Amino acid sequence: MSDLPVVVIGAGPQGLAAAAHLRERGLEPLVLESGDRPGAAVAEWGHVRLFSEWSELVDPAAARLLEPTGWEAPTSGYPTGAEWVEEYLAPLAKALGEKVRYDARVTGVSRKGRDRLVDADRGEQSFTVHLATAAGHETRIEARAVIDASGTWRKPNPAGADGLPALGEAANADLITYSVPDSQAPGRYAGKHTVLLGAGASSLNAIIELDRIAQAHPGTTITWVLRRGTTANTYGGGEADQLPQRGALGLRARAAVEAGRIQVVTGFRTARIRRASDGATDRAVVVSEDGRELAPADSVVVLTGFRPDLSFLSELRLDLDPTLEAPRKIAADIDPNIHSCGSVQATGARDLAHAQEPNLYLVGMKSYGRAPTFLAMTGYEQVRSIVAMLAGDVEAAERIELVLPDTGVCGGSGLYDDPEAASAGGCCGPAAPALLSIGGSASVEASSCGTSSGGCG
Template sequence: MDELPVIVAGAGPVGLAAAAELLERGLEPVVLERGERAGAAVAEWHHVRLFSSWSELVDPAAARLLEPTGWTRPDAAAYPTGREWADAYLRPLAAALGDRVRFGAEVIGVARRGRDRIVDSGREGEPFSVHFRTAGGEERALAKAVIDASGTWPTPNPLGGEGLPAIGERAAADRISYRVPDLAAERARYAGKHVVVAGSGHSALTALTALAGLGDAGTRISWVLRRGGIGHTFGGGEADQLPARGALGLRAKEAVDAGLVTVVTGFRTEAIEHTGGSIALVSADGHRIEAVDEVIALTGFRPELSWLSEIRLELDPTLQAPVALAPLVDPNVHSCGTVYPHGAKELSHPEQNFYLAGMKSYGRAPTFLAQTGYEQVRSIAAALAGDHEAAARVELIMAETGVCGGAGLFDEAEPAAGGCCGAPEPELLTLSAPRAAGS
């Protein structure tokens, strides 16, 4: 199997970093990306600005691959938008990798060649069989290892408070968005309307601060929290070691204090009812939010695992993250600044040489930084190359930013939707009222 490539699912920041790390180790990567360009998911929030700076958003091996191409490294202290991250880094990186990146190729299944998940005999001696769909039909490729860096962006959590869509949620799909709005393109959808924002994480704070700028258009904003109070939702403010993240919390607090946002706590949506020309949200205890025009549900993301049904994964039953990683990313205990770097050991599964990396490795935990993903794939590449000492070594040191998290932050074990550090934020210039992470 030595002549076979390592297949990487996803040409986002972590998937492309994995390819660069593998190439530097003398391993041949093949990246399969269902979108038509690098950073396809990032492109969907092109209008928002990260609260990680460029110094934290470029993988070291990727930079070394890019430098001979004449690539200009962005200002390390600047904070890019999603569009800038893709244009100035992700797409040049994909171009430097050349035909190792295949676009329009959606991975739809992974197995061991000739073996389903229940067969033990000869299993580890067989390569992986990766099935993917292209415009021309279904194809299969063999690999000696697989890194799933496909992320969680396509699978947002529903509005319903049970982890399932609320009764009537699907029927009201035309009034519900699961993304931070791009008000430059969608102003008419929200201006002058009663808009409900659901969620307690930084994506929700981002949406609130953006919508608060529509106050002069008569927009009403209701902020729905499942937890019993606001608590530490606004974060650490000026004490936050990610300054842009702290500033976001402060702006959201200003909007609430100014009366631009009505806060509704302890509300778990059980049903959505159509009432004339609007909808009503009904909670599990019978409370109602009436005359709602639009809902922005920012309640986090979850991994899509169905196409890994023939792979022997060992996942935590609560978070759906690798069992060795789950205690390190439990949102009831950790913020992104107290999730310490980890690698191949914590990301391994009973299926040898198969790894989840990037945001998908965190399962339903929200606290993810791009730097953490880069450290993951550096370690995985070292392990696959047989350099187990380097795989076990921690090469990333991050300042603690625990002001946004820690024990007791998430009342009733409700993770902060969008992530402590992963949620994109609007460009400051777009706001007139009182900024994924990294991935």
């Protein structure tokens, strides 16, 4: 299979970085992107400013590929999604040239001549990648390895607290959106009532954007709905966050709430969204599982997280955690049910491998399944390790080259979404120093507050 390409699904940050590493290692990449441009998903939230600095958003191998073209790496500041695409992802895709194919939607991945049931010589067969173009043309590509960097953007979680669409969610889709509002395009929200469902960084960004609209347009009202019974930890780690702009998101959202511009409703688990009409205007009424109803809203913004699309991998034997839908070996370190610490370990090729499907890897946001704590630099470390493994450089693949920043949030080891029930254990207690082995040769002293089965990982 040495003459076959390594197929990379998705021309986002991790997909293009994987292609750059493959080129550098002398392996043949082929990036398949369903959109019509690099970073197509990022472009859809282009108005949102990232909380990672430029230095954390550029992959080293990608930078080395770009340098001979005259490209200069941005050195400081926090780009928006649109700036990330324009100043980095688009030039990187251009440098990769014909190795990136657009309007190529992957519809299935399997093994040549082997469906999911067949054991015989399974791992020795090439992958078959089925794809469809925007024009409807279907084709099949053989690959020596597959790196799925397709992300989770196309699969937002629904409004329903049970993980399924709330009753009426589909029927009232015209009143619902699943993306962060843009204060530069306020028409849908200005002078109107918006209900925001969800917590996390996306919701904090939404609060900031909606608050800007409210301050510029009198009559704008915002109701922020949380399933949690308290706002504890909702605002993140603040000044304790090792990524300052991530901490600043929470501080700004808290200020808007404390100023009275945002109404917060806690302990609300959505069951239904029904339409209310006064004859001239249709509005959405959000109803909880215990029967409470919110005031009619002109728009409902649902930012309850994302989940991976595993449908086109259904003929492969994935080794996934049944809760998170993430690779089993990393699930305990990122599962918010086990701990709510701010930091997790970097993950590499061995962590992301699927025992019965050698040379298949899920990377980037998709590798975290439904967990919300992914950072771009995590994905860059993943693809560096994976490509080293594909190239046969096991030592480099197993070396850890990344220390992730802490969020400054510590909620104990309790039930996710129920901070009141959190114990004092997990990552909150004092920890004794422990030796952390890096790359099997060097060791450093680190503060370890748990094992992979609990605590901080």
